[in-house]
Amino acid sequence: MRAVVVGSTGFVGGHVRTGLARRGWHVAALDRSSLPDGDIVRALAGMIAVSPPDLVVNCTGATSGSRTALYRSNADLARDLACAVAAAGRRPRLVHIGSAAEYGAASGSRPCAEVDEAIPLTDYGRSKLEGTRRVLAAVPSATVLRATTVIGAGCGGFVGAVCRQIAAGAPDGTVAVGSLAAARDLVDVDDLVAAVDSVARAPAVHGGIYNVGTGVAVELDLVVARVRAVTGFRGRVVTGRVPGSGRSAAVVSQCSDIGKIARDVGWAPVTPLDASIRAVWDQACASTRTHVDRGGRACPSHSSPVPTAGSAVPPRSGWPTAATTSSSPHGG
Template identity: 55%
Template sequence: MRRAVLVGAAGFVGARVHAALVRDGWDVDPVDRAACADGDVPSAVAAALASPADAVLCCAGATTGAPDALERANADLPAALAAVVASAAGVEPGSVPRSVPRSVPRFVHVGSAAEYGAACGERPCTEDDPPAPLSDYGRSKAAGTARVLATLPDAVVLRATTVIGPGGRGFLATLCRQIAAAPPDGVVHVGPLDAARDLLDVDDLAAAVVAAAHPDGSGAARGVLNVGTGVAVPLSALVARVRAVTGFRGAVVPDAPAPATSAQVRTQCSDTTRITHALGWTPRIPLDATIRRTWLWSTAP
């Protein structure tokens, strides 16, 4: 049985990755900061690697907080984990073995399309586009990607677009919760709806993590791989689809303040040609299905 050490197993993405790994027949050793002595995740991973592992997966991170907190969660932690993997396998940090020894676990880190910022304009971003993050979050994620690949050049960084689904905290989940709390003919206040985003179901991202972790068939995959749908959905269209799924008859008024980066990045979507060729991964879950699941989650007792 394949074995994975999963960091961030209790989080929004990590919990779905855990479930996907189990369905795929993996033995999963979950590591979460809350369960570690003094929050020392790298030491917990080093202890877990005392037994052979096929993959170390980093799904931990933070989306909000002060710049130094984001740097610790999104750059320092994955860099430390990459160093632990290199040390446990006896690999010189920064080196690329001609053939990766079977003792070297596959290291997969979940990055973010926020690393691109507004670099791509209206077109889909490719992995060859240089990072140009505009937010503290994006800068911390870009730093994490750079430091991971500097330590383990054979690592895989999955640069995910806007991740949505049950348990999320972004625009879709917030809108569903607002509608659930409002009267049927009430008013819901949201931010501006003129941006467009590549909306990725969290279970599609989990499937990409599992595909990247596989020791079989993923040997050609390394470096940054975009994970998304390749389609930028206008937030106004997303609201219309949410209304259709939920049956909400009230008003959705875009008069709330916008996040700072939303005004700077009007359109974000990613080209996923490379991950399809490398891993055979494509998104499979329709947007309306994700909306339906998120709505059911938001209305659950």
């Protein structure tokens, strides 16, 4: 089974590349930085023409920038990559990584389901929704995985920022965060990779949208408590000093119904929140070469370095070598 991961230098894309390889896929990575002309769409079309893969996973995208930049990365590029797949004589399966931000806010206490009307609240969410629509218009058999907040080694966002501050020895034992008046459905990146693998192998899946999350919204103050428990941090956490993320600040509660993917392919998340936080923490420590133990002392990290999103996957024979290295700055 051969796969092309487009956008594999990003957080999600890097984990998809290495995770699929661990699951037995022969993986090639494709990104702008590895191409002389940066034309990732033409490169994908060429790869498909020379040696058609079984699977193409689109992990490209931008999480910040102007409205124009977001639409260019999340909608225009998604459409163009899908059109390259659609034009193939032997069409590979296409999996597109979408976002729960396409829904907007959860309705009351009920998680968002795939059949719910999507009313995104940010330019990021609107651009991702437009990307989903364009992908499915070009390739109706494509599968869109609407992921909730994805965390794991090398992630950004709230958990990544807090762990990096602690690992760097936050000044005066203080960590600055934005508002904690929100709740997020936090899914581990390895569970997202498992979802990609599951839908790609499932013969009964013929396209459409699937939510990928945990089905549980965790309040951010409880997330901070779990970060404290995992890292042993005993300093102060000061709220309101950091602006919220432009892609999700307007969303108070995020939670997705994962019943459909469970029924259709038998996928379910298996990684506990503490294990996800531990992976983020270990990577932060590996990056700073310090570790705050449970006594609050700075000392050499005792954790084994976690592979970063760009860790190399040894190429295997029989696959075009021109695209077997790294990927796009917009990945993930």
